[in-house]
Amino acid sequence: MKNVPYSFILRRLATILAIVTLSLCLTAAITGILLSFYYEPTAGGAYNSLRIIKSEIPNGWMIQRIHQIAGQGLIATSLVEIVVMFLGEKFRPSWLTAWISGILLTLSAIALSWTAMLLDWTQLGYWRFQIELGTLEVIPVIGSLLRDILTGGGAVNTVTVAHLYTLHSYVLSIGALVLAIIHLGGLLLQEKEEKQTLMETEENLSFSE
Numbered sequence: 119m120k121n122v123p124y125s126f127i128l129r130r131l132a133t134i135l136a137i138v139t140l141s142l143c144l145t146a147a148i149t150g151i152l153l154s155f156y157y158e159p160t161a162g163g164a165y166n167s168l169r170i171i172k173s174e175i176p177n178g179w180m181i182q183r184i185h186q187i188a189g190q191g192l193i194a195t196s197l198v199e200i201v202v203m204f205l206g207e208k209f210r211p212s213w214l215t216a217w218i219s220g221i222l223l224t225l226s227a228i229a230l231s232w233t234a235m236l237l238d239w240t241q242l243g244y245w246r247f248q249i250e251l252g253t254l255e256v257i258p259v260i261g262s263l264l265r266d267i268l269t270g271g272g273a274v275n276t277v278t279v280a281h282l283y284t285l286h287s288y289v290l291s292i293g294a295l296v297l298a299i300i301h302l303g304g305l306l307l308q309e310k311e312e313k314q315t316l317m318e319t320e321e322n323l324s325f326s327e
């Protein structure tokens with residue numbers, strides 16, 4: 119069997135993981151848009167609308183479950199991708215583009231999950247969010263400003279749900295999609311450059327023989 123270099127396997131694996139990441143991102147975005155048809159971003163309304171989505175809307179429970187799985191899957195695959203890329207490092211501009219976009223994508227995926235914490239308006243989400251706000255507040259200088267921006271005045275209410283929903287469904291989801299496309303593009307470019315280098319080396323070898 120042909121001896122395939124370890125670094126080649128890692129870089130091919132990185133490209134495959136980038137395709138999986140982009141697919142998960144697209145799945146989450148599409149199911150998110152479907153959820154938004156019935157979801158009501160208000161305190162109380164969020165809980166009721168999700169209950170209706172899960173129990174009364176045809177296939178609503180499935181769309182919501184797919185959205186959850188794709189969102190959590192995105193965090194898991196993008197974290198594995200960072201490790202794979204680190205092990206198969208190749209400091210070319212295309213690799214660096216993929217590396218930086220990969221890290222930003224992982225951070226966006228975590229932020230998407232974080233902003234979704236309050237979106238279901240359950241007891242668990244509400245109190246978890248209060249604890250997280252307490253942690254944010256102790257950040258020097260910007261802590262209380264961050265709390266005010268996120269909550270929309272300090273208290274956790276309908277305005278907070280609306281703020282988190284906007285960040286989740288517009289800012290972060292569009293950002294994650296763009297980053298996933300740049301990430302895959304960088305890795306595909308790397309594969310193309312490597313193929314070219316390999317062909318040039320083979321040509322040079324056949325000339326010298």
Ligand code: HEM
Binds near residue numbers: 153157186234
């Ligand atoms: C890249 C795109 C997206 C990702 C990765 C993503 C990820 C997530 C995650 C991880 C959750 C929490 C699920 C859980 O309970 O574990 C969530 C919930 C939610 N997302 Fe997204 N989301 C995306 C786009 C969108 C969009 C475009 C919308 C609406 C326009 C949306 C609406 C919602 C809603 C309403 C919830 C709360 C539903 C629930 O708690 O089950 N999402 N999302």
